[in-house]
Amino acid sequence: MKLTKYTHACVRLEKESGVLVLDPGTFSESAEALAGADAVLVTHEHQDHLDTKAVVDALTGNQDLALYAPGSVAAQLRGEAAGAAGRIHTVEPGSSFQVAGFEIRSFGGQHALIHPQIPMVANIGYLVDGNVYHPGDSFIIPDGLSVKTLLVPLHAPWSKSAEVVDFVIGVRAPRAFQIHDGLLNEIGLGIIEGHVQRIGAKYGTEYRHLAARESVEV
Template sequence: MKIKKIGHCCLLIKTNDVTILTDPGTFSTEQNSIKDIDLVLITHEHADHMHIESVKEIIKNNPSVKIITNSSVGKKLEEAGIPFILLEGSAKTEFGKVSLEAFDCKHGEIFEEIGQVQNTGYFIDNKLFYPGDSIYFDPKLDIEVMALPVAGPWCMLADAIRYALAVKPKKVFPVHEAMLRPELIGLAHNIPKKVLGDHGIEFVPMIAGDEHEF
């Protein structure tokens, strides 16, 4: 599995001859010109994860692409005339040789009900777990790689580290840190790298533009 971090939570994943893009939001634009995308996974409706204009550009460049998401995002896609495939709850499906499994993951709390929307995590190809904006839900799976949110108005670094320790993936890489100033990115990487490494979990630092083979 090869993962390129486009930015924030927008990832380009290539696995078993399937190319998957996650969460094309407003914090990145490179996704708008990528071709040969088979699937787009959208975890929730917040603009940093789902930008309708970006989705339209992706479809323009990839006419046969399939958009996979939950009911909440689906309503917004329907309003824009964009077809989608529903995958939420504990549903499973396959595309080619790639399996996808959905998990309802409560969105991290900003304050009480502010910003609370349906958030769906996805287990991709029995290898990568991407929880969206959640650091609470343990899917209780044998996870090789996890995309770990490390910053945000709902995410303290200490809680993110505890989440990784609870889920126990073999490797993690950071997402959801585009709102940090560049000089603070290292802090959000170095601390979990040290703590998780002490517990046998490899932390793979990735910034926008980085690509890694997992």
């Protein structure tokens, strides 16, 4: 499977003839990531994970494109792209489904707490082919499963470095790459990645940084 990292939280997965895009947000090269995609998975409604215009344009322009998202996101997009309503699906945590030749399992259900005065929203983490895990804005660890490739949210208003490192330790995937790094400058990125790489290695996780648009086989 080919994994391409885009800026911040967006990744594109390709295998055989299937193309799957996760979290094409406004911080990312969303239109580029969505080109020729068969399916889109959205973890939650925040704009850095969902570029509504780019997604609606893709749904309108590609009659075969399907989208999967939490209920609130699915309802919003059905209103924005009425002609594509039948291709927009609600995902509940703890579910399994197939799309574009990929096996998907969903986890979590709730966004990590930012502040008690900021409303909580739904968040779904996705495990693709028992291999790549994108948690969205959460540190939910898939229960009873071994993750092969972990996408690590490095920095966010809802997290601290200790939680990032503990998430990597808890999942113990053989390999890990960064997501949710769009708010970091080069100095901050180096500090956090240093912690993840050094401590993660003690628990069997090899961490590697991917540049925007860089691809790797997983």
